[in-house]
Amino acid sequence: MTPVRVLVVLPLYGGSLPIGRYCSTALADLGHTVEVFEGPAFHGAFTALKDLRAPRDRVDYLENGFLQVVSQAVLAKVESFRPDLVLALAQAPLTRQALKRLRRDGVATAMWFVEDRQLFTYWRAFAPHYDFFAVIQRDPFLGELAAAGVEHALYLPLAALPSFHRPLELTPVERRRFGSDVSFLGAGYANRRAAFKRLLKYDFRIWGSDWDGDHALEGRVQLGGARVSPEDAVKIYNATTVNLNLHSSVQSRDLVPGGDFVNPRTFELAACGAFQLVDRRALLPMHFDAHELATFGSMDELETALDYYLDEPEARREMAEAARARVLREHTYQARMETLLAFVAERRPGWPAPREAGPPLPEDFPEDLKQGLKRLMEELKLPPDAPFEDVIWTLRQREQPLSGLEASLLFLDEWRKQYARK
Amino acid sequence: MRRHLVIQLARFGDLLQTKRLIRSLQRDGEVHLCLDVSLAPLAALVYPDVILHPVRAHGAPSAEIPALAARNRAACEELAALDADAVYNLNHSGLNLALSTLFDPDCMRGHWLDGGQTHRDQWTDLAFRWVRVRRESPMNLMDFWGLLADEPVGGGEVNPIARPKGGGIGVVLAGRNARRSLPPDALAACIHAAATGMRRGAGFGEKILLLGTTAEHPQARALLGALPPALAAMTTDLTGRTGWADLLETLAPLDTVLTPDTGTMHLAAHLGAPVQGLFLSSAWAWETGPYGLGHRVWQAERDCAPCLESAPCPFDVACLEAFRTKEFLKFLSARFDPQFPPGMMGLATNLDRLGVVYVPVFGHDPFAARRNGLRALAAEYLGLGDAGARATEIAAALYQERDWMIEERRPARLLPALGRGARRAAPASDAAPKSGPDSGPTGPDSPPAPPDTDQPKDSA
Numbered sequence: 001m002t003p004v005r006v007l008v009v010l011p012l013y014g015g016s017l018p019i020g021r022y023c024s025t026a027l028a029d030l031g032h033t034v035e036v037f038e039g040p041a042f043h044g045a046f047t048a049l050k051d052l053r054a055p056r057d058r059v060d061y062l063e064n065g066f067l068q069v070v071s072q073a074v075l076a077k078v079e080s081f082r083p084d085l086v087l088a089l090a091q092a093p094l095t096r097q098a099l100k101r102l103r104r105d106g107v108a109t110a111m112w113f114v115e116d117r118q119l120f121t122y123w124r125a126f127a128p129h130y131d132f133f134a135v136i137q138r139d140p141f142l143g144e145l146a147a148a149g150v151e152h153a154l155y156l157p158l159a160a161l162p163s164f165h166r167p168l169e170l171t172p173v174e175r176r177r178f179g180s181d182v183s184f185l186g187a188g189y190a191n192r193r194a195a196f197k198r199l200l201k202y203d204f205r206i207w208g209s210d211w212d213g214d215h216a217l218e219g220r221v222q223l224g225g226a227r228v229s230p231e232d233a234v235k236i237y238n239a240t241t242v243n244l245n246l247h248s249s250v251q252s253r254d255l256v257p258g259g260d261f262v263n264p265r266t267f268e269l270a271a272c273g274a275f276q277l278v279d280r281r282a283l284l285p286m287h288f289d290a291h292e293l294a295t296f297g298s299m300d301e302l303e304t305a306l307d308y309y310l311d312e313p314e315a316r317r318e319m320a321e322a323a324r325a326r327v328l329r330e331h332t333y334q335a336r337m338e339t340l341l342a343f344v345a346e347r348r349p350g351w352p353a354p355r356e357a358g359p360p361l362p363e364d365f366p367e368d369l370k371q372g373l374k375r376l377m378e379e380l381k382l383p384p385d386a387p388f389e390d391v392i393w394t395l396r397q398r399e400q401p402l403s404g405l406e407a408s409l410l411f412l413d414e415w416r417k418q419y420a421r422k
Numbered sequence: 423m424r425r426h427l428v429i430q431l432a433r434f435g436d437l438l439q440t441k442r443l444i445r446s447l448q449r450d451g452e453v454h455l456c457l458d459v460s461l462a463p464l465a466a467l468v469y470p471d472v473i474l475h476p477v478r479a480h481g482a483p484s485a486e487i488p489a490l491a492a493r494n495r496a497a498c499e500e501l502a503a504l505d506a507d508a509v510y511n512l513n514h515s516g517l518n519l520a521l522s523t524l525f526d527p528d529c530m531r532g533h534w535l536d537g538g539q540t541h542r543d544q545w546t547d548l549a550f551r552w553v554r555v556r557r558e559s560p561m562n563l564m565d566f567w568g569l570l571a572d573e574p575v576g577g578g579e580v581n582p583i584a585r586p587k588g589g590g591i592g593v594v595l596a597g598r599n600a601r602r603s604l605p606p607d608a609l610a611a612c613i614h615a616a617a618t619g620m621r622r623g624a625g626f627g628e629k630i631l632l633l634g635t636t637a638e639h640p641q642a643r644a645l646l647g648a649l650p651p652a653l654a655a656m657t658t659d660l661t662g663r664t665g666w667a668d669l670l671e672t673l674a675p676l677d678t679v680l681t682p683d684t685g686t687m688h689l690a691a692h693l694g695a696p697v698q699g700l701f702l703s704s705a706w707a708w709e710t711g712p713y714g715l716g717h718r719v720w721q722a723e724r725d726c727a728p729c730l731e732s733a734p735c736p737f738d739v740a741c742l743e744a745f746r747t748k749e750f751l752k753f754l755s756a757r758f759d760p761q762f763p764p765g766m767m768g769l770a771t772n773l774d775r776l777g778v779v780y781v782p783v784f785g786h787d788p789f790a791a792r793r794n795g796l797r798a799l800a801a802e803y804l805g806l807g808d809a810g811a812r813a814t815e816i817a818a819a820l821y822q823e824r825d826w827m828i829e830e831r832r833p834a835r836l837l838p839a840l841g842r843g844a845r846r847a848a849p850a851s852d853a854a855p856k857s858g859p860d861s862g863p864t865g866p867d868s869p870p871a872p873p874d875t876d877q878p879k880d881s882a
Contacts, residue, residue, distance in 0.1 A: 359484070366492040396538040402523040404499030410523055411477070411498065412491050414516035419481040 001341055003031050003386050004352045005393075007083040009074055010039040011091035012046055016114050018230050019264065019333075020089035022161040023112070026333035027087075029163075031383035032341075033390040035081045035397070039093055042070050071098040078107055081393070084352035085344060088130070090115045099129035108348060110134060110340065114158060116261060117141050124148055132344055136261040138283065152347045156340060157287060158264040159331045160271030164230070167273040167324075168238045178232070179239030180205040181310055185228060186265065189248035193217065195255040198299055199244075202306065207236055237274040242309055242316070244302075245269060245278040255299050256280075262287060267331050270323035275316040277305050287331060292322040357387050358416050372405045388413065424451030427506040429521055431479040432513050434685025435710065437461050437468070438692055442568025442580045442713075442777070443510060444469055449573060454504060456497070456521065464666045468692060475501055479517050498524060509534075510570055514542075531570055544825065545570065548803070551820060552796055556706055556728050557789045560796035564713045565777030569804060577714075577777035582694035584716030589675030590627035591617060592695070594686045595634035595641045595661060601703045601731060601739055602682045606641060608745050609680075609700075610648035612754060616680060616698065617653060619756035626677040629656050633672065633686060636662030683710055691717060702741045704731035707769050707780045708793065714778065719769040720745070720754075723785060741765065753784070775806050792816060 006027050010020040017040060027034045049062050070093040078086060086102060086109045088094050094102075094109075102109050110132035117123055117137055127133050128149040134156035135141055145153040170178070181203035184196065188211035196206065197216050204220055207228050211221045228236065237243055245265050249257035260282040269276040270293070278284070280297045294309060296302040309316055345351055361370075377386060380394045392413045395406050402410070426447040430440045437457060447453045448471065457465055459476035466474065477497045478490045502524045509525045511518050511532040522534035533542050542550070549566055553559055561569075568574050593613060596603045604612065613630065620626040630653060632642045642659045649657060664672055669686065673679065674693045681687040681697060683705035690697050690712070697712040699705075699719035706728035707719040722741035729735065744750060744765035753763055762768075767785030771778055776797060782790075795816035798809035809817065 362484070362487050364488045366488055366495075369491055369495055372495075393538075396523075396535065398537075400523050400527055400536060401502065401525050404502045404524070405495060407502070407520060407524045408491065408495035408498040410520035411494050411517060412487075414520045415479070415490070415494075416487075417516060420484050420487070 001338070001345065002352060003033065003383055003390065004084040004341065005033045005035070005081060005390070007035045007037060007074075007078060007081055007086045009037040009086060009088040009092040009094060011089055012039045012043040012070075012093060014091050015264075016090040016112075019112070019114050019158070020092075022159075022164070022333045023087065023089070023337060025161060025163070026337045028381055029334055030337060031381065031386065032337075033382070033386070033393055035077065035083065035393070037074050037077055037092075039070070042066075042073075042093070067093055068095055068097070071095040074098060075101060078102065078105075082355075084108065085110055085341070087112065087340075090120070096126065096129050099126075103129070103131070106353075108132070108344060108351060110344065112156060112340070114264075116259070117144070127153075131348070132340070134340055134343075138260065152343070154340075154343050156336055157262055157283065157331070158267055159333045159336045160264075160267040160327050161333050162271055162328055165234060165237075165268045165271035168234060170235060170239055174235055175239050177239075178235045179241075181241045182244060182306060183207060183236060183240040183242075184244040184246065185233055185236055186246075187248065188212075188214065188217075188225075191249040191255050191257055192246055195246060195299055195302075196220075198303065199306075202310075205240075207233075233268070234272055237269050237272040240274065242306060243269050243274050243276040245276045247279055247281060256297060256302070258282075258297070266293070267327055270320070270331070271327045273320050273324045275309065275320045276323075277302060277309065288323060288326055292319065292326050294319055355387065355389070358389060358413075359420060361388065369405070369408075373409065376406065376409075424507045425454065425504065426451050426508050426510065427454045427456065427475075427501070427504060427525075428510045428512065429456040429518055430512050431456070431458055431477070431515065431517050431521075434461060434464070435683075435688050436513075436563070437465060438685060438688035439562075439564040439710070439713070440512065440567055441468070441692065442564050442575060442577070443512075443571055444472060445580060446568055446571030446574040447510075448472075449575065451507070454506065456501060459493075467666055467670055468689075475504075477521075510567075512567055545803075548800070548820065551822075553709075555792075556709065558792040558796060559706065559709050560793050560800055561776065562708065562713060562778045563710050568777065577773040580777075581691050581714030584691065584694050584696040584712075584714060586620075586624065586626065586677035586696055587675040588627045588677060590629035590631060590656075590677060591620070592631050592633055592673060592676045592679040592681075592690070593645070594679065594681035594684050595632060595638040595645070596682070596684075601735065602705050604682070604700055604702075604742065604745055606644035606648045608742065610645055610650075611751055612680060612700065612745060613645075614650055614653060615751040615754035616678065619754055620677065622756045627675075629658065631672060631676070632657060632659045632661055633664065633669070634661040638662075687712055700745060702727075702745065703735070703739065704728050711769070711778070711780055712771065715771055715773060717771040719771075719780060720750070721767040721769055721780075721785075723765055723767050723787075776801050776804075796820065 008020055008024045011017055024034050024036050046063070046066060049059060049066055052059055074094055075098055086107060088109065088111045090113050099109060109130050111130040112134045113123060114136055127145055131152060133145060133150045133153045135153060136157055138155045142153050142155065182199065183205040185207040186192065187208050193214050205222050206217060206220045207222045209225050209227050211217060211225045247257055247259055247263055256279045258280060262281050262283050266278055277294050277296055280295045284295065294305055296305050377384065377391060380391065382391060382394065392410060395402065395410060428440060428444060430437055444453055444455065452473065454473045454475055455465060455469065456475040456477060458479040460480060462474050462476040465472065475497055477494050482490055501521065506525065507529060509530050511522050511530060511534055514533050518533055519535040519540060522530055527534055527536040531543060532546055533540065564580065565577065591613065593609070617626065632645065634642065639661045642661045646654050646657060646659065660672065669689065670693065673690045673695050676695045678696045678698055679687065679690040680700060682700050687697055687699060691714050697717040699707065699712055699717065701707050701719050702722035707721045711719050722744045724741050726737060727741055744763065747763055749759065749761055750763035750766055752759055753768065762784040767787055768783040769780040770783055772781050773779065795813045798813045799817055799820055801807055802809040
């Protein structure tokens with residue numbers, strides 16, 4: 001599709017943060033011009049307010065005020081970048097007031113709500129303020145969104161970023177550090193805590209946070225329960241024989257919760273070519289066939305499957321390869337972003353609005369500059385027909401010092417703005 | 423030896439007003455100057471020891487874009503290879519910001535771009551605040567830029583003391599904008615009065631030279647028609663007939679130069695030719711008056727002054743009338759009455775610890791107290807002495823919370839470890855201003871200057 005400008009608004013922290021970064025990479029890979037609002041840069045100040053030790057109402061007031069400021073910073077970026085779409089990830093710091101302003105100014109907004117609607121029930125208050133609302137659950141959520149006044153909602157499942165989630169050649173040291181027969185990476189939700197107590201007979205490692213206070217699992221929790229970086233996660237996936245993927249649930253009655261949405265780990269593990277055992281989810285068959293993913297529906301089934309697959313390297317390999325092939329075909333962030341942008345284009349007449357472009361570069365533009373510009377656009381992953389203005393915007397974000405060629409293009413752009421754009 | 427790069431992409435006058443900075447930087451290293459190609463021949467004459475890096479920054483027909491792009495690409499490669507220790511990026515313009523991307527942000531002074539975000543240092547930030555109320559503007563542009571240097575030369579070392587040299591009267595026609603200039607009849611009366619006054623005193627070279635570009639030739643003809651025959655007979659019209667070198671040669675021996683606020687005025691001051699500045703409309707002596715000792719400025723004073731030249735004047739350029747009054751013409755002809763010229767301030771140049779000042783010899787300057795307060799604060803900021811309690815109220819308006827709270831906004835060389843107290847104890851020569859500016863009195867958000875129009879014929 002036509003290259004567009006997308007401002008990706010990252011949350012201050014949390015699980016949707018890496019997903020926002022994957023979206024940015026995917027959009028840039030597709031040749032769109034991407035600007036990122038770095039929500040995490042504001043997290044430190046927000047945390048400081050939380051630790052103020054002041055009366056709660058004062059802290060509430062200050063937190064709201066702070067989030068208004070952050071939201072204004074997003075608006076400032078919108079004013080300078082003039083995006084075709086503001087793509088916010090769940091928990092992005094955009095207040096309703098800011099969203100109203102964007103709507104008034106005709107700036108399209110989309111939220112990719114990569115959360116469970118039953119846990120993050122605040123969606124009701126915010127969803128109607130977005131022009132497009134993408135979710136990882138289908139009905140009844142889509143129906144509820146429509147009832148709440150959201151005109152343009154779509155199901156947009158999670159995905160993987162193949163340039164990042166990929167098979168790795170690990171060193172022997174890395175294999176020792178990150179590997180085990182069985183591992184799980186994720187937070188210590190109630191159902192997982194209860195379920196994993198039954199797996200202590202295996203060479204089983206638990207990675208991730210929020211596992212404290214559980215003596216039975218204490219010895220299995222790695223790195224003292226510290227958060228694991230996305231880079232290390234890929235190493236763990238690659239180093240593990242059987243990756244457990246048990247979706248979360250806040251209640252411990254049903255250890256295998258059997259919900260609907262498919263978590264990002266499912267796609268990421270598959271993209272890594274890593275073998276996984278994943279609990280059955282209502283929406284999983286939409287995305288993977290039975291020969292692509294090994295599933296379980298109960299703890300008994302899980303233990304049976306573990307015993308089987310730990311002794312069947314060939315079966316593991318075949319299934320992991322099939323899953324990886326499926327992800328590469330259908331479940332990449334690039335594909336998701338294409339779907340989202342196509343949805344926006346279909347539902348919003350005249351989108352993207354034609355942009356006021358500068359005059360084209362003259363035919364007799366010096367050949368060495370033409371070639372230099374072409375090489376630069378390839379390097380910046382911009383399509384050959386990308387507007388000169390997009391090249392300039394992307395160049396301005398680069399770390400300095402820039403090369404003579406790059407600076408001279410910025411200079412030419414400024415010169416044309418000043419003298420040639422009539 | 424340190425290597426300094428100054429990026430000055432503005433006009434003729436701005437190039438001359440960069441002199442204090444260039445002279446200061448030359449004291450401890452090699453100075454490179456990036457400027458518009460049209461001004462390179464002039465810069466070669468004015469700054470013979472400076473290495474020039476011309477770019478095409480001013481307007482040109484679109485058909486010339488290929489040649490312009492090729493030339494500027496080569497210039498950018500040349501600048502990138504310089505490996506400058508410090509880069510003084512003087513103008514608040516997109517063109518300057520584009521060039522700043524060639525350098526490590528840590529070596530930038532003035533204005534720069536870093537990761538897509540524009541930055542300016544604190545000194546420049548302060549200047550942007552004080553030019554919001556131009557009437558109170560405390561500092562000449564020459565000093566503002568000059569004080570960016572770590573060890574600025576004193577104001578007295580910039581230009582020679584201006585003295586008449588027997589070469590006659592120079593008259594500069596038009597400024598960049600006609601509204602800044604006197605019409606021929608008013609200018610003729612001023613020339614007549616000035617010539618009369620000089621005859622009453624030490625005399626003058628009994629010739630009058632009209633200076634300007636070819637575009638000003640019609641005004642020269644009109645002026646000749648408006649002059650008394652005796653004066654017209656001694657007048658030579660040089661409009662469109664002086665290249666840069668001719669202009670320097672012509673200006674240097676003059677007894678006085680009658681001029682609006684122009685590049686030629688600054689060139690005359692550079693050469694030590696006494697200037698009589700005729701300042702009206704947008705021209706404001708305290709911002710861009712002639713630099714050095716021995717100059718005078720006749721500054722029109724109205725509530726609306728200085729105005730924004732690009733906006734239409736709702737008062738039919740009423741400030742012009744101050745130059746037509748009999749009181750002013752009497753004053754100019756050295757017949758001093760107790761009745762001072764109305765709507766006018768007479769200013770004589772002087773120097774203080776920061777640089778040039780304009781001392782009123784007549785007229786009322788209601789903003790003097792505020793201006794002096796700001797000037798004292800600027801000196802204090804530079805470590806040149808306490809501003810005193812009287813400046814406290816002005817300080818409250820000048821300084822913002824972020825100055826107080828965000829220490830790292832101060833330039834690195836401004837004593838982060840020593841503290842201001844230690845700095846005050848240092849000798850004045852250690853005074854370290856910060857970095858870079860904007861293109862001057864036109865205000866923080868003004869676009870970069872258009873190409874000059876008051877330059878000689880061979881510079882176009």
